[in-house]
Amino acid sequence: MLTKLSIDNATAEAVIAAASERATAMGVPQNIAVVDEAGHLVAFRRMDGAKFFSIEIAITKAFAAAGTRKATRDIGPATQPGQPGFGAQALVGGRFTTLPGGIPLEAGGAVVGAVGVSSGSTAQDQEVAEAAAAYFSSRWGAGAPVADSQKD
Template sequence: MDITLNQAEEVIKAAHVKAQELGIKIVAAVVESNGHIVEVKRMDGAPWGSIDVAINKAYTASAWGISTATIADECRPNGSLYSIHFSNNQRLITFGGGEPIYVRNKLIGALGISGGTADQDKECADAGVDALK
């Protein structure tokens, strides 16, 4: 079973709360395990350019089942995933802010956050994913 709309809303709400704590404006996107969009919400004042980035972070985390921050570590020259960002019609994002969402060890979707630094985006994504635990 994939993530539900109610679960997506819960995840996004928790991510927005963390963004407010950090003093940043973000876009949060949730996708199903197949990468299809469930919900996207942009905080007032968040950069509109962050919409596609958030969606693609969620897509990346869902496609590979791992954090985009982990992918970032492996994408460096000589890394095991070097040049992966050229795959999947160049939709893959290789910096922090995309997190897979697992329930009982089953991938049900992913959350992508954009608007802050990669580390801030990851903090917000972690807070969102933790809301379902």
């Protein structure tokens, strides 16, 4: 029997709230997606004013980060012609991107989900995704305080 950790809806909504807070502070409305470890959508928010065209991009960034277990900005070089990951987009039905703004979420030594952000510049998307991932890590990631209910 295999036991896996996975992000739940309440946690995903908290991650989205953290991302929304950063995006609001930046003045950049965003589409924010959180997926589970298998890339299935758990929660999504389209902030007022976010570009509708970026909805699927945010979801795809999260999907790619969960699937590769790497930040989307870090997987680009391996997908270039002549590299081992070239053609990966075609293998997953086009649901793959190397645009910045997708970051895996880790807890208990495993990827439990990912966040994807899109509607600003790639630098803005990355900044909002990093804020969301930092929030998650501070609450549930490595080094996060253990709740009394989790102690022996």
